[in-house]
Amino acid sequence: MRIKTVEIRPDAVVLIDQLALPGEERYVTCTTWREVAKAIRDMTVRGAPAIGVAAAGALALAAREAAFSHAGDRVGFDAALDEAAAGLAQTRPTAVNLSWAIGELRALWQRCEASPQECWLTLLARAREIHDDDIRRCYAIGAFGAALFAAGDTILTHCNAGALATAGYGTALGVIRACHERYDGAVSVFVDETRPWLQGARLTAWELSVEGIEYWLISDSMAGHFIARGEVDGIVVGADRIAANGDTANKIGTYTLSVLAKEHSLPFYVAAPLSTVDLAVAGGADIPIEERSADEVTHFRGLRVAPVGANARHPAFDITPQGNISAIITEAGVLRPPYDKALRRACGAARRAS
Ligand code: MRU
Numbered sequence: 340m341r342i343k344t345v346e347i348r349p350d351a352v353v354l355i356d357q358l359a360l361p362g363e364e365r366y367v368t369c370t371t372w373r374e375v376a377k378a379i380r381d382m383t384v385r386g387a388p389a390i391g392v393a394a395a396g397a398l399a400l401a402a403r404e405a406a407f408s409h410a411g412d413r414v415g416f417d418a419a420l421d422e423a424a425a426g427l428a429q430t431r432p433t434a435v436n437l438s439w440a441i442g443e444l445r446a447l448w449q450r451c452e453a454s455p456q457e458c459w460l461t462l463l464a465r466a467r468e469i470h471d472d473d474i475r476r477c478y479a480i481g482a483f484g485a486a487l488f489a490a491g492d493t494i495l496t497h498c499n500a501g502a503l504a505t506a507g508y509g510t511a512l513g514v515i516r517a518c519h520e521r522y523d524g525a526v527s528v529f530v531d532e533t534r535p536w537l538q539g540a541r542l543t544a545w546e547l548s549v550e551g552i553e554y555w556l557i558s559d560s561m562a563g564h565f566i567a568r569g570e571v572d573g574i575v576v577g578a579d580r581i582a583a584n585g586d587t588a589n590k591i592g593t594y595t596l597s598v599l600a601k602e603h604s605l606p607f608y609v610a611a612p613l614s615t616v617d618l619a620v621a622g623g624a625d626i627p628i629e630e631r632s633a634d635e636v637t638h639f640r641g642l643r644v645a646p647v648g649a650n651a652r653h654p655a656f657d658i659t660p661q662g663n664i665s666a667i668i669t670e671a672g673v674l675r676p677p678y679d680k681a682l683r684r685a686c687g688a689a690r691r692a693s
Contacts, residue, residue, distance in 0.1 A: 342502040342546070345384060345392045347466050349403065352396035354384045357503055361545035371404065372397040372423040379430040379437075382536070386504020387579045387615055388473050391436030394427045395466035398444045402459040409455055416455040420448055432627040433588050433656045434579040435617040440469055473506035476612040477513040479670035484514030484575065484610055487666070487673065490522035492572040495529040495562060498590035499542035500577025500610065510610040511575045512546060514668060519552045528554040529565060533590060535636050535653065559592050566603050574600050575668075578611035585661030585678025586623030587611075591654055597663035609659070610668040613689050616682055623658035631655045 346353040352369045359365050367383055369375045375397035378384050384393045401423035409415035424441050431437060444462050451458040488494065494515055501512030508516060518526040528547060533539035540556055547554045557565065565571055574596055580588045587609050600607035620626055633651035638644060645651065667674040671689060674681040
């Protein structure tokens with residue numbers, strides 16, 4: 340089954356509703372950029388590449404609206420797009436794919452000398468290209484990543500870096516999908532439930548069930564137990580932003596896993612497209628970490644799980660230092676330390692090829 344996470348239509352961005360999964364598979368149709376921004380903010384769509392693709396579709400919607408309301412007024416058209424870009428950029432701060440996608444489209448409308456109507460069509464075409472390109476990148480990541488594992492391996496993953504977090508197929512889950520295909524199903528997965536949003540329990544487990552890939556759902560605190568018993572052969576996770584030195588922001592709890600991997604000499608892989616690399620940021624300390632509402636820790640789906648008045652914190656991401664990462668799996672191949680050189684070379688080659 341092909342999971343349609345984000346569909347970019349001329350008049351709408353259609354999203355699978357990730358708040359309703361796994362109970363219900365339903366779709367949300369956004370006809371304005373503001374509706375897409377709301378969907379990114381409330382996590383109807385989530386996952387770094389997926390929110391980048393959704394933001395690209397949202398800007399195409401903004402351009403459509405502005406092409407009608409500012410048909411002969413280029414200044415008004417540009418101002419409307421600037422407003423949409425700023426609104427979208429504010430939705431979630433950590434995943435760089437969001438600002439990357441906005442930058443890609445901004446470069447186009449700033450260069451576009453045609454009528455607003457034609458500029459809109461150019462932006463729509465680029466947004467769709469970003470969508471399709473993301474799927475191709477995921478397949479390449481999967482193929483490179485599968486070569487790092489062997490038949491019979493058990494892989495641990497955290498959060499959801501699957502088809503639902505991308506335009507399709509997934510990054511970390513793309514590697515697991517590719518292992519499943521390459522080793523005739525002889526691969527199994529430990530899925531961290533990923534408190535507090537339960538992306539592992541709700542979304543990764545759903546994707547693996549749909550694919551028929553064998554998995555065990557575990558609570559985050561069980562990972563060390565299974566690793567210490569030798570039941571895990573490697574860990575693969577996604578990324579929200581990779582700094583120039585290789586330090587990586589990903590879902591809260593990823594850093595803990597990387598420490599466990601190091602302690603037990605286990606390979607720890609980050610799988611991400613090069614659009615997740617931010618060479619403008621030197622190291623992890625400079626990556627903005629989204630702090631979400633503490634209510635998401637004290638409550639689950641409206642049900643209070645902590646005493647009234649409990650203080651809580653909710654950083655949505657943490658930083659895994661580059662020294663804990665065995666390799667970064669990208670669409671351009673498997674990058675090994677020293678990451679500063681490897682990332683600069685890979686991003687430079689990708690820029691020259693585009
Ligand atoms: O808060 P989320 O669900 O958007 O966080 C998602 C993650 O941390 C993923 O691991 C990351 O975005 C990579 S998705 C291919």
